[in-house]
Amino acid sequence: MEFSAREMALIDSPFFQRLRQITQLGFAGLVFPGATHTRFAHSLGTAHLAGRVFDQLCKGNNYDLRADYNLEQLNYARSLLRFAALLHDVGHPPFSHAAEAVLPRLGQLPMPDFLLDDPNRQATHEDYSHAIIHHLAESRGLISREEASDLVSILSKKHEPSDQLKAKDGRHLIYPLLCQLINGEIDVDRMDYLLRDAYNAGVPYGKFDLDRLIGAMAVYKEDQAGWFLLSLKEEDVPTYENFLLSRIHMFQQIYFHKTLGAFSHYLTRAFVDKELEIEVDGSLEQFLGFTESRLRQALAQVSHKKWSSRILGRVKAKNILRVVGEDTADLARLVMVEEIINRAGIESFVVRSSNQYSSQIEGQVNQGTVMVIQSEFGKTRALPLASRSDLLDTREKRILITQLYVHREDAARAIEEINLKLADG
Known part of the structure; x- marks a missing residue:
């Protein structure tokens, strides 16, 4: 991988170097020992792929960007x-x-006013x-204000x-394309993390043909x-x-x-129940110290407390029931089992995980649509991807998993209570 002098200045900044202390998959190392890679490496890989993909799109397959943009603009x-x-994950917490x-x-x-959509809502890692990014422009001069705003x-x-x-022609033609490449159906973020995460976790699920996928990418001009x-x-x-199946799996x-769901719940409860004496006040300088090593130190100081002790002791919860999808009967059964456990005086918790794995909508073209180019008898036409992929036709476009847990020491009694009540009808 090669980086320009300006990119190296961003990489050498304290905010980017902080990502060396933020793992990509959080608690995944408890299950997959190799999955301790960082968001630092992921961000470098994502930037490398961004350059590769942009260069591929500039080859003029299907449409030549140079018809609408000069060389200086394309370089920008x-x-x-x-x-x-490079910077898409720079605000990620441990x-x-x-x-979060x-x-x-x-x-x-310290945000520009136009980004304060609701000052009272909780900030996210994207915020x-x-x-x-604006700080890197205003205080450090590593990028221009215009670049920061565009980023x-x-x-x-x-x-x-x-x-x-x-x-x-005065229109922002290339803007939707750039958005697609960073956060879209086939983006460089997903390309990097799927292969990187699968490799480090030692699993085959995330593998796909990266070179073929990049080589297939081209530009379509939606004139209207x-x-x-x-x-x-x-x-x-x-x-x-x-590529899509790799992501789903x-x-x-x-x-x-x-x-991972159980330990993420432990950490959230450690924060919510005020076990951890960590305050993030909005100062970016303070945020530099909000790392996983700092968080582990804070956990060690309260290792006698309920949730912190489970994290440090690597105490797994017992997964009592797992529901994949939104089937009403399955979810009702989970609620019933939860009520049985709770009536027996056994503490339980539910973790809901969801992800929209595809944004493509059949018969609709928007700024996130990937177009499929058909060629027949010397003529071409473009159709939305959702109308040309059998995989999108036959599958839900959202993954939803609901999991019910009890603490490991209560598992035997919980299962006994469940079987007893279910047997009684």
Whole structure:
């Protein structure tokens, strides 16, 4: 991988270096010992892939970007895409998403006014990323203010990009395409984390043909709306479907694993129940110290307390029941079992995990649509991906897993109570 001098300056900044102390998969190392890789490495890989994909799109397959943008503008778009890929996770808290429970109100972050959609809501890791990007421009001068605004525009989709991204006809043609490549149906973030996570976890689920997928990507110009969109040839749809299946299986088998769900619940409860004396006040300098090593130190100081002791002692909860999907009867059964356990005086907890694995809608073209190019008898036409993929036709587009747990020491009694009540009808 090669990085420009400006990219290296961002990489060397304390905010990016902090990602060395933030693991990509949080508690996954408890189940998959190799899965201790960091968001630092993932962000570097994502930026590398961003450059590869942009260069592929500039080859002019199906449509030539140079018809609407000059070389200087394309270079700006390429550098912007790589910056966005580098910095997309820079605001991530420790242990994946569980530590977001302690983040402050949005209004406490040093944010531009146009990003304060609701100052009283709780900030997310995306909000911290946006605040850090603006800080890198305002206080450190590593990127320009215009670049910072465009980066947040691509990452958040909350405001219009600058004139730098306008085509010759005055429209932001390339903006939807850049958004798709960072956070879309076939984006560089997913390309990197699926392969990286599968490799480090030692599982086969996340594998797909990366080179074939990148080589299949092209640009489609939606003239009526004024957008550039990502496109594939019809013969490359199976390559996309292989990529999509990899994502579905990684969520089912790794990201929503029963042990990860339980330990994430432990950490959230440790924050909510005030076991941990950690305050994140909105200061970006303070956020630099909000790392997994710091959090482990804080847990060690309260190792006698309920939730912290379970984390440090690696005490697994017992997964009593797991429901995949939204079947009403299955979910009602889970509620019934939960009530049986609770009436017996046994503590339980429920973890709900969901992910929309595809945003494609049949018969509709929007800024997230991937187009499929059909060629027949010398003529071509473009159709939305959802209308050309059998996989999207036959599957739900959301993964939902609901899991009921009891503490390990209560498992035998809980199972006995459940069997007794179910036998009684």
